[in-house]
Amino acid sequence: MRSNTTASVKFQPIFNGKNLKGWHSFLFKKGKNNDPENVFAVEKGMLHISGKEFGYICTDKIYRNFHLVVEFKWGTKKWPPRDADTTKRDNGVCFYVPEGFKDTVWPKSIECQIQEGDVGDIWLIDSATVVVEGKRTEPMDYLRVQKKTDGEHKTGQWNRVEVIADNGKLTYIVNDKVVNTATDPNLREGKIIIQSEGAEIYYRKIEIAELLSKKG
Numbered sequence: 001m002r003s004n005t006t007a008s009v010k011f012q013p014i015f016n017g018k019n020l021k022g023w024h025s026f027l028f029k030k031g032k033n034n035d036p037e038n039v040f041a042v043e044k045g046m047l048h049i050s051g052k053e054f055g056y057i058c059t060d061k062i063y064r065n066f067h068l069v070v071e072f073k074w075g076t077k078k079w080p081p082r083d084a085d086t087t088k089r090d091n092g093v094c095f096y097v098p099e100g101f102k103d104t105v106w107p108k109s110i111e112c113q114i115q116e117g118d119v120g121d122i123w124l125i126d127s128a129t130v131v132v133e134g135k136r137t138e139p140m141d142y143l144r145v146q147k148k149t150d151g152e153h154k155t156g157q158w159n160r161v162e163v164i165a166d167n168g169k170l171t172y173i174v175n176d177k178v179v180n181t182a183t184d185p186n187l188r189e190g191k192i193i194i195q196s197e198g199a200e201i202y203y204r205k206i207e208i209a210e211l212l213s214k215k216g
Helices: none
Strands: 023-027 040-043 046-049 055-059 066-078 090-097 109-115 122-125 142-145 159-166 169-174 177-183 191-196 199-210
Touching: 046 191, 066 090, 090 159, 090 199, 109 159, 191 199
Parallel strands: none
Antiparallel strands: 023 055, 040 046, 046 199, 055 191, 066 159, 066 199, 090 109, 090 191, 109 122, 122 142, 159 169, 169 177
């Protein structure tokens, strides 16, 4: 489905298909903007994340109300500690990373999980909370809110994932199907990160529409 809220909103790419302008990288073992093995690379207009080392790319810009769209496909490579045949490929898009945060794995944020079989789970990191079915979640280091239904395609196919953060309402859409919702997050603005988490992945689209804030 398409959200009526954003049907007429113009999307803008935040990944230009040429380089990582507008983002910085962070790797757990090497720090900020130090990526000699090209864990994050731009190839044929796509963002290629090798997954070899845990880390992320992070936007320079802060977002509050937005409709984010990414399109991803898994690669074939997996790396320790998630290289076993039975281990799911893992990645994720986190948002509302607070301004001035310390680069770490993983910073305070709300995540849209991108993991085989679990695309669309909400992960709440470092005491982030939301309201689900009328009840606020407990502040914890990591807390999972499982998706309500499945929308992802088989590994090797392209998937479209949308995150809508609209004046306190969160909606996750996977391949045009709403898979998860929550309200009233205790974080309301911040940066966006895309993880590297032990699995090769490609992103061919990363775009965003900024939404108007309601008054009052």
